[in-house]
Amino acid sequence: MYLVIFENFLDKLLVIIIITSMNEFRLTSQRKLILEELMHCTEHPPADMIYEGVRKHLANISLGTVYRNLDIMARHGMIMKIETPDGQKRFDYNTDPHPHFRCEKCGKIEDIPMDLDAPELDPSHPWVKSRKIKASTLYYHGLCEDCAAQEIENN
Ligand SMILES: [Zn+2]
Ligand SMILES: [Zn+2]
Numbered sequence: 001m002y003l004v005i006f007e008n009f010l011d012k013l014l015v016i017i018i019i020t021s022m023n024e025f026r027l028t029s030q031r032k033l034i035l036e037e038l039m040h041c042t043e044h045p046p047a048d049m050i051y052e053g054v055r056k057h058l059a060n061i062s063l064g065t066v067y068r069n070l071d072i073m074a075r076h077g078m079i080m081k082i083e084t085p086d087g088q089k090r091f092d093y094n095t096d097p098h099p100h101f102r103c104e105k106c107g108k109i110e111d112i113p114m115d116l117d118a119p120e121l122d123p124s125h126p127w128v129k130s131r132k133i134k135a136s137t138l139y140y141h142g143l144c145e146d147c148a149a150q151e152i153e154n155n
Contacts, residue, residue, distance in 0.1 A: 031069050033057055035093070038079060044090040044100070044109035084109065085139065100137070103144035110144065 037053040051066040074081040080092040
């Protein structure tokens with residue numbers, strides 16, 4: 001009697017595992033495409049730009065699905081979500097802390113290819129102690145290479 005129940009339970013468990021892994025697989029292939037898209041785009045794209053790229057390979061994917069997957073991957077530390085000073089959400093394939101440069105004219109965000117240490121906060125300072133500081137973002141801004149060249153041309 002117990003054995004029968006146990007067997008049924010195992011069958012059920014097996015079915016659940018198969019269904020789950022099928023769902024996981026589908027999600028994983030979507031995520032793989034999203035990751036690939038993000039990996040090849042160095043300008044820290046917003047979700048809709050990634051969506052445009054992914055759609056070329058997966059015609060019926062929705063912007064909502066892309067956004068949700070980006071969000072999940074960012075929460076799991078697979079990618080990084082960055083918020084620009086004007087509140088736009090962008091995504092970064094590079095999850096190591098690194099400084100960014102933002103072009104004031106075209107809005108492009110670039111990695112700064114230099115090791116720069118973020119200024120350290122004194123952990124014994126009452127202001128720091130009363131807060132939970134998770135990360136810092138080092139931003140520089142100005143004109144990117146293209147926009148700077150255009151400016152020189154126009155002057
Ligand atoms: Zn620019
Ligand atoms: Zn970056």
